[in-house]
Amino acid sequence: MRMRPTLSWTPAEDPPPGSTDLAPVADALSTGGVLVLSGAGISTESGIPDYRGVGGSLSRHTPMTYQDFTADGRARRRYWARSHLGWRTFGRARPNAGHRAVAAFARHGLLSGVITQNVDGLHQAAGSEGVVELHGSLDRVVCLSCGTFSPRRELARRLEEANVGFEPVAAGINPDGDADLTDEQVGDFRVMPCTVCGGILKPDVVFFGEAVPPKRVEHCRELVHEAASLLVLGSSLTVMSGLRFVRQAARTEKPVLIVNLDPTRGDRHAVTRVALPLGTALAAVAGRLGIPGH
Ligand SMILES: [Zn+2]
Numbered sequence: 001m002r003m004r005p006t007l008s009w010t011p012a013e014d015p016p017p018g019s020t021d022l023a024p025v026a027d028a029l030s031t032g033g034v035l036v037l038s039g040a041g042i043s044t045e046s047g048i049p050d051y052r053g054v055g056g057s058l059s060r061h062t063p064m065t066y067q068d069f070t071a072d073g074r075a076r077r078r079y080w081a082r083s084h085l086g087w088r089t090f091g092r093a094r095p096n097a098g099h100r101a102v103a104a105f106a107r108h109g110l111l112s113g114v115i116t117q118n119v120d121g122l123h124q125a126a127g128s129e130g131v132v133e134l135h136g137s138l139d140r141v142v143c144l145s146c147g148t149f150s151p152r153r154e155l156a157r158r159l160e161e162a163n164v165g166f167e168p169v170a171a172g173i174n175p176d177g178d179a180d181l182t183d184e185q186v187g188d189f190r191v192m193p194c195t196v197c198g199g200i201l202k203p204d205v206v207f208f209g210e211a212v213p214p215k216r217v218e219h220c221r222e223l224v225h226e227a228a229s230l231l232v233l234g235s236s237l238t239v240m241s242g243l244r245f246v247r248q249a250a251r252t253e254k255p256v257l258i259v260n261l262d263p264t265r266g267d268r269h270a271v272t273r274v275a276l277p278l279g280t281a282l283a284a285v286a287g288r289l290g291i292p293g294h
Helices: 023-031 066-071 073-092 097-107 152-162 214-226 240-251 278-288
Strands: 034-038 111-116 136-143 149-151 201-205 229-233 256-259 272-274
Touching (some): 023 229, 023 272, 034 097, 034 214, 034 240, 066 073, 073 152, 136 152, 214 240
Parallel strands (some): 034 229, 229 256, 256 272
Antiparallel strands (some): 136 201
16 A cells, blocks of 8 residues: 655745746746646636645645545545535636646747646646646546546536535635535535446546556656756645656756745755746746737
């Protein structure tokens, strides 16, 4: 069994202050071949809160782990009740200036690829193509027994029909699409089985405690290998799934640039960490590069 994931990384007591100088980011982009690695911080301006960072939800919310989800029917009921509610919020979220700038950089041939740790689909909604979803997507559901994939919106419709009158008010919403509900609010929420085999359905996202599929990791490693530099946008790099690519880039002497308000676990590998809000920063970089319509 895998170790329970560490969720409690905290920066050194006196982390180096972030920069406000966007020139290194603009310079890297103007050279081209930039691989973007994005995290929850790029979606906060779309109304999807970060686990960490200022006002992060991790202090009051423990993300569902793969172990709990697969081992415990009550945990699955809790998860789907909360996730069903969270889905409505995610369905309303729209890409922000940060997502639009990344799509514009790609259209202008400045990027070698986009890897995202987010499961919200907002890069694609902004027009980015070929995005690698490191942790999967809330858009899809997979059966743990027969492996059949199906669209989340179909399951959402079945859950609506099976749970008429389920209208609790959540205390909060989390970047994994999980809302905060009490046990009373979850009540006797009805979970839906796979339509093919009756098996257990799981969102096609990598839960805490679950490994990213090896082929996906290998694909990302190739993307890092082919890139001229790595641009981290809105990730604290707390979990190894993203940090390993920063380490790979640093090992092979590719510049790592980070735009994140708070210190990150990858700062010591980076040539700079710009501490500005993502939407503002990336729109300014696009402006510097003369990229219109972002
Ligand atoms: Zn099935």
